Amino acid sequence: MPLDTSAYSLALLRVDGRRWNELRRIHAQIRTQAAADGSSYLEMGHTKVMCVVTGPSEPGPKRGGMTGGVGGGGGERSSTADVSVSVVIAGFSSVDRKRRGRGDKRTLELQSTISSALAASLHTHLHPNSTIAISLHVLSQDGSLLAALINAATLACIDAGIPMTDYVVACTAGSTSTYAANDEGADPLLDMNHQEEQELPSLTVATLGSSDRVAVLVCESRVQVSRLEGMLAVGVDGCKQVREILDRVVREKGRRMIQEGTIEKGMSLDDMDID
Amino acid sequence: MAATDRIIVLPGDTIDPAVIPTPRRNAIRLGPGLRHVQATNSIVPTVAGQLITDHGKGSMWVESSTGHYIPAISDLVIGQITRSQGDYYLVNLSPYTPNATLPHLSFEAATKKTRPQLNPGALVYARVTLANRHMDPELECVSQTTGKGDGLGPLTGGMVFDVSLGMARRLLLSKPREYGGVAVLELLADEGLAFETAVGRNGKVWVGSDKSEANTRMVIAVGRALRETDERGLDVEAQKKLVRRIMKELSR
Amino acid sequence: MPREAEPSLNERQFVLQALRENLRLDGRPFDKYRPVELIFGEQYGVVEVSFGKTKILAKTSAELTVPYVDRPLDGIFTIATELSPMTAPSFEVNRPTETEVLLSRLLEKTVRRSGALDTESLCLVAGQKCWSVRVDVHVLSHDGDLTDAACLAVVAALRHFRKPDTSIEGGLLTVYTPAEREPVPLSWLHSPFCVTWSFYGDQGEMALLDATLSEEHVRVGSCTISMNRHGEICQIAKLGGTPVDAVALLQCTNVALVKVKDFSAFLDRKLAEDAKRRDKGGLMAELSAENDR
Numbered sequence: 001m002p003l004d005t006s007a008y009s010l011a012l013l014r015v016d017g018r019r020w021n022e023l024r025r026i027h028a029q030i031r032t033q034a035a036a037d038g039s040s041y042l043e044m045g046h047t048k049v050m051c052v053v054t055g056p057s058e059p060g061p062k063r064g065g066m067t068g069g070v071g072g073g074g075g076e077r078s079s080t081a082d083v084s085v086s087v088v089i090a091g092f093s094s095v096d097r098k099r100r101g102r103g104d105k106r107t108l109e110l111q112s113t114i115s116s117a118l119a120a121s122l123h124t125h126l127h128p129n130s131t132i133a134i135s136l137h138v139l140s141q142d143g144s145l146l147a148a149l150i151n152a153a154t155l156a157c158i159d160a161g162i163p164m165t166d167y168v169v170a171c172t173a174g175s176t177s178t179y180a181a182n183d184e185g186a187d188p189l190l191d192m193n194h195q196e197e198q199e200l201p202s203l204t205v206a207t208l209g210s211s212d213r214v215a216v217l218v219c220e221s222r223v224q225v226s227r228l229e230g231m232l233a234v235g236v237d238g239c240k241q242v243r244e245i246l247d248r249v250v251r252e253k254g255r256r257m258i259q260e261g262t263i264e265k266g267m268s269l270d271d272m273d274i275d
Numbered sequence: 276m277a278a279t280d281r282i283i284v285l286p287g288d289t290i291d292p293a294v295i296p297t298p299r300r301n302a303i304r305l306g307p308g309l310r311h312v313q314a315t316n317s318i319v320p321t322v323a324g325q326l327i328t329d330h331g332k333g334s335m336w337v338e339s340s341t342g343h344y345i346p347a348i349s350d351l352v353i354g355q356i357t358r359s360q361g362d363y364y365l366v367n368l369s370p371y372t373p374n375a376t377l378p379h380l381s382f383e384a385a386t387k388k389t390r391p392q393l394n395p396g397a398l399v400y401a402r403v404t405l406a407n408r409h410m411d412p413e414l415e416c417v418s419q420t421t422g423k424g425d426g427l428g429p430l431t432g433g434m435v436f437d438v439s440l441g442m443a444r445r446l447l448l449s450k451p452r453e454y455g456g457v458a459v460l461e462l463l464a465d466e467g468l469a470f471e472t473a474v475g476r477n478g479k480v481w482v483g484s485d486k487s488e489a490n491t492r493m494v495i496a497v498g499r500a501l502r503e504t505d506e507r508g509l510d511v512e513a514q515k516k517l518v519r520r521i522m523k524e525l526s527r
Numbered sequence: 528m529p530r531e532a533e534p535s536l537n538e539r540q541f542v543l544q545a546l547r548e549n550l551r552l553d554g555r556p557f558d559k560y561r562p563v564e565l566i567f568g569e570q571y572g573v574v575e576v577s578f579g580k581t582k583i584l585a586k587t588s589a590e591l592t593v594p595y596v597d598r599p600l601d602g603i604f605t606i607a608t609e610l611s612p613m614t615a616p617s618f619e620v621n622r623p624t625e626t627e628v629l630l631s632r633l634l635e636k637t638v639r640r641s642g643a644l645d646t647e648s649l650c651l652v653a654g655q656k657c658w659s660v661r662v663d664v665h666v667l668s669h670d671g672d673l674t675d676a677a678c679l680a681v682v683a684a685l686r687h688f689r690k691p692d693t694s695i696e697g698g699l700l701t702v703y704t705p706a707e708r709e710p711v712p713l714s715w716l717h718s719p720f721c722v723t724w725s726f727y728g729d730q731g732e733m734a735l736l737d738a739t740l741s742e743e744h745v746r747v748g749s750c751t752i753s754m755n756r757h758g759e760i761c762q763i764a765k766l767g768g769t770p771v772d773a774v775a776l777l778q779c780t781n782v783a784l785v786k787v788k789d790f791s792a793f794l795d796r797k798l799a800e801d802a803k804r805r806d807k808g809g810l811m812a813e814l815s816a817e818n819d820r
Contacts, residue, residue: 112628213731215768216765264541432540
């Protein structure tokens with residue numbers, strides 16, 4: 001499916017009608033699963049993922065997830081909590097109904113990345129000898145998969161009440177130039193969908209909150225090194241926008257919980273610093 | 276020990292009877308790597324290495340640099356605390372081997388209240404008190420007879436360097452320069468460097484000093500000198516050259 | 528179950544303290560590689576690469592097979608990595624560890640997905656016959672920075688490799704033995720190399736190249752950048768770890784480009800040396816002149 005890049009240069013609109021710096025619609029919910037310690041549901045355009053967090057709890061039998069992170073890991077008792085992530089990509093999530101086994105290296109890499117990125121933000125040293133199990137389910141894929149998974153995992157961890165330094169937020173960025181052409185006029189693009197990811201160079205950026213500090217940077221396509229700076233800048237900026245959106249979701253949920261009386265009595269809404 | 280009288284033996288070799296010491300009073304003592312076969316009344320090496328004979332003490336053994344440390348009673352070792360369990364610390368002596376145990380109270384002047392609190396990952400200099408096959412080895416950081424630490428106990432600061440087991444053994448000899456051909460530490464000390472070392476039979480050398488800016492460089496230099504001597508098999512002359520080079524680098 | 532030794536507290540503190548004073552345990556500057564050695568084997572496509580004590584063997588082989596049904600015009604190209612108990616007892620056969628999975632993914636993305644080897648040229652008869660080229664990467668000893676060493680080994684092995692010459696006449700495929708026709712090199716498009724940075728400090732503010740195993744144990748994050756000498760990024764992987772400032776990452780990329788150019792020149796020189804060594808009595812020049820006609 002050739003992407004009509006010539007159309008972009010005429011109207012400066014992308015295949016789905018967005019401008020270069022526009023995110024797709026992000027819809028998120030937290031506390032979607034009553035039984036879980038923390039849960040979330042996130043849509044970035046047509047990419048839809050669910051996340052369930054269990055823990056921090058005593059390590060149970062190994063679930064085959066990837067553990068990682070700083071100082072974590074090891075079968076022995078550790079001084080920090082293990083962050084164990086499992087990603088399940090549903091067979092119906094993409095157009096070509098491909099069955100991915102447990103040992104799929106791409107999925108293992110996703111798991112390891114998410115685990116290691118969150119472990120650096122979560123205060124794992126507060127929960128020695130325990131496991132934080134994060135289980136992610138991909139329901140629908142339309143590009144920016146890793147970014148959506150990281151965002152969903154962050155939301156679920158917040159819902160589970162695990163102390164963390166700041167949100168780990170992610171989004172993707174791309175460029176309108178093909179890898180061979182070193183055209184200076186190429187525009188960076190924000191939040192790639194599946195079709196754009198197939199055709200154009202793209203990268204996934206995750207930052208710690210609204211800072212400029214990059215936790216995850218994954219680029220899997222060929223691109224001129226001179227394009228990187230622009231793409232990275234747009235990506236980091238996009239992360240700040242994503243953080244705003246996720247923050248709003250969390251605060252809105254908090255407000256509703258207070259109104260519904262989940263918070264202990266005697267504390268009025270005005271006393272609490274929420275907005 | 277000159278280079279000319281080095282005898283290299285392989286398992287099953289016949290040993291020239293001329294080199295076997297003949298002590299006048301008591302029986303000959305066989306060290307590691309040798310076996311007495313009664314049927315033929317001969318001494319047969321069981322490992323490859325250098326045959327060392329001591330005519331004065333009437334003993335002989337095979338010196339070899341093996342890859343794997345096997346604890347033996349009264350060896351000095353450097354261990355890493357894995358965790359505390361009951362009244363014991365579990366101590367790791369080398370990777371991929373079962374942990375050794377070190378009683379909580381086996382430190383100098385330790386009581387239930389004053390015993391050192393060691394976190395996982397801390398280093399101790401200890402002596403092996405029990406080493407049986409199929410049993411976890413046991414360690415102590417205090418002399419059972421005198422109640423003194425004698426330099427054993429937790430190691431704070433500094434850095435550990437891995438050396439070969441043969442090198443560790445040579446460093447632990449009473450006169451490393453004369454018997455073992457390792458003079459590098461002495462030479463460095465003669466140049467005016469002030470550092471402490473603890474040598475573990477399990478192939479670890481700890482090098483420490485007080486904490487100040489220049490000392491990190493010095494500890495690194497000492498460690499590199501040790502490893503280079505070990506890996507390249509330098510003799511005393513070459514070690515002198517190495518020390519001169521290192522001192523030049525340090526003064527820069 | 529065998530357990531890997533983790534560095535002691537003393538070691539952790541010391542390594543970090545030394546880095547704060549701009550010192551590394553082996554006396555290298557932060558952005559310098561250990562001595563890189565590359566030895567080609569007697570056979571074509573066999574190469575042994577060592578970075579200090581890290582040692583990697585790569586062997587390329589090719590066989591004739593049937594192309595995949597969904598890709599009838601492409602040959603088959605696979606990279607197989609193997610970390611065996613020979614590397615360390617904690618690696619078990621047939622049970623890939625995280626290290627191995629990430630290594631194999633990185634090589635896959637760097638060499639295969641970036642299109643370094645022209646897979647279309649491996650196809651002989653569409654949908655019926657193609658070459659299957661396979662690189663086996665064996666880690667002989669692991670002292671840190673496996674990725675960079677493995678990538679250099681794979682690229683060197685593929686560029687050194689010669690596959691038997693073939694011809695098609697009237698639908699008849701002939702494969703020539705080396706005695707009949709000189710084997711031909713693979714159709715190679717560009718040479719990507721990996722450069723791995725390791726980060727230290729609370730903010731990941733210190734960056735090291737070519738970390739040894741003990742340095743890798745203490746690091747808080749790493750970033751592998753793959754590029755070719757034309758400045759094309761083939762892949763970037765900073766898979767989690769402590770967040771690092773974006774500007775610092777861009778700086779790392781620029782240094783990586785310099786290192787990649789060094790690698791590229793190094794490999795070109797080694798390949799030329801090897802070609803010269805094999806070219807005894809000018810026999811090869813004679814043969815290739817014949818082939819040109």
